[in-house]
Amino acid sequence: MAEVPAECVIGVDLGGTKAIAGAVDASLGVHYRARREVPTSDLASLLETLTELVDEVRAAVAGEVEGVGFGIPCLIDQDRGLAASSVHLPINGVAFADVMAERIGLPVFMDNDGNLALLAEHRAGAAQGERNAVMLTLGTGIAGAILIGGELYRGSQGAAGELGHMVVWADGPPCGPGCPSRGCLEALVSGTALTTAALALARRSPASRLGQALADGREVSGPLVTELAFDGDADALALLAELGAWLGIGLVNVVNIFDPDVVVIGGGVIAAGELILAPARRVLAERALALPAQHARVLGASFGAESGMLGAAVFARDRLDERVRA
């Protein structure tokens, strides 16, 4: 059992394949962590899994939990409080926050997962104190977020910041389910894209280490590629360099469009660190306009794969504080 923080909120980062949750105090200290694979086939199973996850965290901290924040991988229809246009999860048209509040019996707040990741990095991480920042969270898909003048920019309907669905190769590979386009950044730079490329290589080259791993029944995906790359495997290094170069094209666009102070790269894929960031920065330096490219820093997320979870907690606490003040 963890220590008893006086006041905690629970932050939940719901990704396309898994959810991570934490009990977070006012200083962004994390007092308990839990995670689940999430069922993506039907809504009822998804909600049940998320309820269990929150209950586990709530039971683990002795102090009172004041509310729960969810970062969810979809557009948010702010006016109607609905999840909309999710590419990865069966939550379209669901009043997600209201439904979860009913199940959990606590105040629940939701925002786009990418926005919340940037909220945490802006409050206390790689973008702290910056006025203009952009974040790309590389997971199953890509979550994006935009900070303008120190405030999250959500667009006219809360649907802004879908930087993963920026076309960088008009005739490129089809994007994932829910997106009708091709050659989106997400189709080239996400964890899903890395897995696709790694599996293709494993099948093409059975003698390669990735091919051997596949034959041994191991899961050939991003974490294995990163592990092999850190171990010096040339194939894995080449896959990450290719992904990093495509990320660099995305950065060219982000820097030319926003002239930002900082671009933060987060999510599980960024566990590969400089193996991805170095080629990305190289493409950025080669292809972006000089004035914005010389100013913008490209940084890995300070909170690594936990930015979204921490941001969900920050968001819930901010909203609770607003209620107290109101």
Added chain:
Amino acid sequence: MAEVPAECVIGVDLGGTKAIAGAVDASLGVHYRARREVPTSDLASLLETLTELVDEVRAAVAGEVEGVGFGIPCLIDQDRGLAASSVHLPINGVAFADVMAERIGLPVFMDNDGNLALLAEHRAGAAQGERNAVMLTLGTGIAGAILIGGELYRGSQGAAGELGHMVVWADGPPCGPGCPSRGCLEALVSGTALTTAALALARRSPASRLGQALADGREVSGPLVTELAFDGDADALALLAELGAWLGIGLVNVVNIFDPDVVVIGGGVIAAGELILAPARRVLAERALALPAQHARVLGASFGAESGMLGAAVFARDRLDERVRA
């Protein structure tokens, strides 16, 4: 000689190949118009031509001219008052507004041409009263501009909004001088791109109407393509449909990133109107995420090719008013 407006400012839209100027009153009435081809080989000739242009307009209106606004096709280094990173003109590192003020003997203000075009459309045109808007001005190059919460977004160094240098085809054709990249929107959708495609077609098909025009010594460029297309020429229609489809890819990115209320398309190329906008809207509907695509309107500029000139005048008047209030 035009009538005598009590108070005029002169707006100048400096493009990559020509400049248009107008004497503009407080109601955005234009009392005199003038234009010049601009020499792009050396700075002295460029400044001389612009001085002559302003002098012509100033002489033509009997009332007092209070100041001059310039929209210039480059990044603006706001801190140092310098033109920077111009792709089309020899003005990099020049304190353009100060130099022109010295020559003209009037207060001179400058901003990016794309920003000023959107300023005019927001004040009194296609984006009037909107909170979130994006504008693409299709000329020799592409000027872009971003309106967030009713205010122009200029980025951390005044370099934001370079939407023409958004990569949409990573291995596409090289972009223009001054941009180190390939497959930028500008390389596919600008007047320059249209001229390149039209010339290629004219040389490939001497019997086509474009081919005949080339043999007759006519200038094969955007205006001729548009003229032939309105006349029903299949080749010209195909060129504009192709350009419109690429514009549509750019719109997909703009709409997915910004979730705007409106996207305004201006500049000389938009003289082709629906011949470009219809295929662009079709691609947008097919490839963008549904929620933002259903909300965002795509409109031609209310002021056609004069948005930039009018916006330069609005900018100058706003700044002069600020001085009076200060």
